Amino acid sequence: xxxxxxxxxxxxxxxxxxxxxxxxxxxxxxxxxxxxxxxxxxxxxxxxxxxxxxxxxxxxxxxxxxxxxxxxxxxxxxxxxxxxxxxxxxxxxxxxxxxxxxxxxxxxxxxxxxxxxxxxxxxxxxxxxxxxxxxxxxxxxxxxxxxxxxxxxxxxxxxxxxxxxxxxxxxxxxxxxxxxxxxxxxxxxxxxxxxxxxxxxxxxxxxxxxxxxxxxxxxxxxxxxxxxxxxxxxxxxxxxxxxxxxxxxxxxxxxxxxxxxxxxxxxxxxxxxxxxxxxxxxxxxxx
Numbered sequence: 001x002x003x004x005x006x007x008x009x010x011x012x013x014x015x016x017x018x019x020x021x022x023x024x025x026x027x028x029x030x031x032x033x034x035x036x037x038x039x040x041x042x043x044x045x046x047x048x049x050x051x052x053x054x055x056x057x058x059x060x061x062x063x064x065x066x067x068x069x070x071x072x073x074x075x076x077x078x079x080x081x082x083x084x085x086x087x088x089x090x091x092x093x094x095x096x097x098x099x100x101x102x103x104x105x106x107x108x109x110x111x112x113x114x115x116x117x118x119x120x121x122x123x124x125x126x127x128x129x130x131x132x133x134x135x136x137x138x139x140x141x142x143x144x145x146x147x148x149x150x151x152x153x154x155x156x157x158x159x160x161x162x163x164x165x166x167x168x169x170x171x172x173x174x175x176x177x178x179x180x181x182x183x184x185x186x187x188x189x190x191x192x193x194x195x196x197x198x199x200x201x202x203x204x205x206x207x208x209x210x211x212x213x214x215x216x217x218x219x220x221x222x223x224x225x226x227x228x229x230x231x232x233x234x235x236x237x238x239x240x241x242x243x244x245x246x247x248x249x250x251x252x253x254x255x256x257x258x259x260x261x262x263x264x265x266x267x268x269x270x271x272x273x274x275x276x277x278x279x280x281x282x283x284x285x286x287x
Contacts, residue, residue, distance in 0.1 A: 001052045005039035009067050010127050010165065010198075011249065013099055016065040017056045017092070020044055021084055025071025027103055029142045030131075031213075032172065034205035036071050043076055049084060057091045066098045074102035074126065078114040085121035097124035104128065104145045104153040115160035125163040128154055133188030134181045137173045141210065147188045154192040164194040170230050170252075171202035175220040182230045186237025193240045201227055201251040224253050224281055231256075232271045235264060253281040 005023045009016065024041035025033075056063075066088055074081070088095055100123065107115070107126070132138055133147045143150075158164050166189065173181030189197055204211040204221060213219035222230065231247060231254070238245065240260055245267075247256040254274050258267040273279045 001055050002044075002048050003069075004044070006036055007069050008035055008071070009069060010099070010101075012165075013065065013067040015063060016067040016099070017060045017063045017095070018069050019049065019052055019056065019066050019084070019088070020069040021049055021073050021081075022070030022076060026075035026106065027072065027144050029144060031141045031209035032131075032169070032202060032205070034208045034211075037207060041071070041075070043080065044070075046080075046083070050087060053087050053091050060092075061094065064094060064096050066092065066095050068098060068100040068123075071101060072103045072106050073100035074106035074110065078110055078118065081118060081123070082121050085118065085123060089122055095122070098122050099125035099127065102126040102128050102157070104150040107153040107157055108149070112156065112160060115157060115162065119161040123162065125165055126157050127165045127167070128157070129167045129169075130154075130185070130188060130192070131167070131169045132172050132181050133168075133184035133186070134173060134177065135184075137177060137181050137184075141172060147184065151188050151192045154194060158193065158195075163196070164192070165196040165198065166192060166194040167198045167200060168234070169200055169202045170227050170234070171222050175222050175226060178222050178226055178230045179233055182233035183237050186234045186239075189234075189238045190240055193243065195243055197238070197243060197245040198249065199231060199234065199245060199247040199252070199256075200249045201253065203251050225275060227253060228271055228275055228281075232268060232275070235267060235271070238264075254279065255282065 003020055009018055022043050024036040024039040026041045028036055130150050135146045154164050168185050204214050243260045245258040245260055256267050
């Protein structure tokens with residue numbers, strides 16, 4: 001398949017057909033992210049995407065899901081996304097659902113009717129980065145939206161019938177703002193009510209502005225105990241009626257899989273045990 005630039009997919013899309021519909025990220029300004037450096041955002045041409053679907057039809061008959069690759073696939077016009085989903089449905093009839101990354105701004109550009117049409121065409125899950133519920137943190141990392149806007153667009157996606165998977169970043173506020181970031185992020189997640197929450201631990205990527213800030217002493221990444229304390233506060237302040245919080249990414253010091261709300265107390269106790277030294281932390285692996 002014609003994969004250009006950097007291909008990134010969520011951990012739970014590991015078994016999916018990776019169909020690249022865009023190169024790069026439509027925003028591309030977040031100070032912590034180096035994923036798409038050197039690859040300006042552009043849509044893939046229709047003929048190339050169609051050829052990739054034909055390749056999948058020949059070689060990916062055991063895979064039941066498709067992930068539309070690109071840093072913000074939902075930034076494509078709704079009509080183009082519907083064309084791609086129709087092509088998938090016609091040529092890959094065994095595929096049961098599709099997923100894609102989406103930003104708050106790309107969701108805001110879609111009407112409710114367009115979001116519902118995408119859902120009916122086979123788009124099941126959108127993955128969105130909240131990163132933080134603290135507006136000061138979001139401004140510093142140049143996220144391009146405040147927490148209220150991100151929460152509102154996440155709720156619009158859910159109202160259209162899309163499954164919402166939201167990512168937050170532990171450590172993004174640095175040492176000084178750690179606890180405020182955790183509390184605000186928990187409140188934002190509670191308001192958004194995503195089905196899935198992925199809590200990742202910030203890893204400083206060489207070449208990014210945030211990495212340069214850390215090297216210059218302008219940003220201090222919290223150490224493992226502070227990261228755990230931040231996770232504890234975030235979890236304590238996250239109170240959706242239901243959902244799944246995952247902190248089992250390779251970046252995390254303490255793997256957790258928490259079914260909310262029922263599993264919260266047990267997870268908090270496990271974090272407390274880790275903070276007290278009774279549960280060992282794992283060494284972080286690279287992203």
